[in-house]
Amino acid sequence: MATSTPHPRADKDSVQAGPISLGIDIGGTKIEGVAIDGDEHLLACRRTPTRQGNQAVHDDTVTLIRHLLDQVGPNQGPITVGLGIPGRVDANRGMVDDAVNLGIRHMALGPAVAKTTGLPVRVENDVNVAALGAASQAGNTLTAPGTTPHSASARNQARRPASEPGRDGPRALPDQDNHVVAFINLGTGLAAGIIRGGRIEHGASGAIGEIGHISVDAHQFPCKCGQRGCLETVASGSAVEALWPGFAHPLPDLIARASQGNQRAQRVEDIIGHGIALAVQIVALTIDPAIIILGGGMSKTGQPLLDLVTEHLHRSAACSHFIASLNLPDRLRLATADLPIGAIGAALAGRMAADSRPFDFIGKEIAS
């Protein structure tokens, strides 16, 4: 049964004007839903424990949607739904394959939820919606690489239209590539989501950002994908659990013990820090994003994680002028910890699909 989880930034007294966007983030342990209005105010927030299997995931998603609509109250505007779910997602058809942790082999999730609720539904991979949600929160600090991320002049430079002359003299004209945000999901596994110009990049087959299965690591630990030495085996929650077992919160414990001089902890911390820094470097050198956000369960470690990754990026930069020139530590951010970014991103994905790509938007024909 869904449980109400009032959010500190949810404003029950808001008057809903215009469209309502519902976003549902379907995870392995919980399903989290939000409702946002056209100004991106968080109107409602609710979660329920995850149950396994196609029918249970459908039923719990629909129940959550109905609870959110009850919380929002009467509304005259259009309502859209975005869903984020693990596994291989065909976003254009709303199909999900191999969402293993949810007990789903194959499911027409988008069409099924659209048919039951009568609402248009967009389905995206969970890392992609988390990337979109995190990028939307990072928008205020979006800058071009090489500038000082938090300076007012850098923000103004990034926001100033290309046609407007800079007050501080001649400058390079920015292009859309300044608006690329990469989100590295340090969860049980490792994957990245890419947001370009405010939109999710899907690639040709949906495998974009699956950097966890690039086989690069010298330790050659076996990976569940069948390869050895995958980045995921040294840069993920499961990697930390395997290399530093027996703790409820292994990464904070590992970092704390390493700082106290525990040599085994220092060796493991080195492997993990190097692995995550390598993930950052791979994303930077292939996508060249303005901002790289570290998210997922491991990011809840907070500043000690950022310090660890930054230290390893500085090590690479120390022996390479090229790597140093990329200013990677300046581009790094931690995902906002106090917002349900996956659900917010799902809501944004649903709204954006409805606004500009009606033929990609599952459920319009079914719902009408």
Ligand SMILES: [Zn+2]
């Ligand atoms: Zn692998």
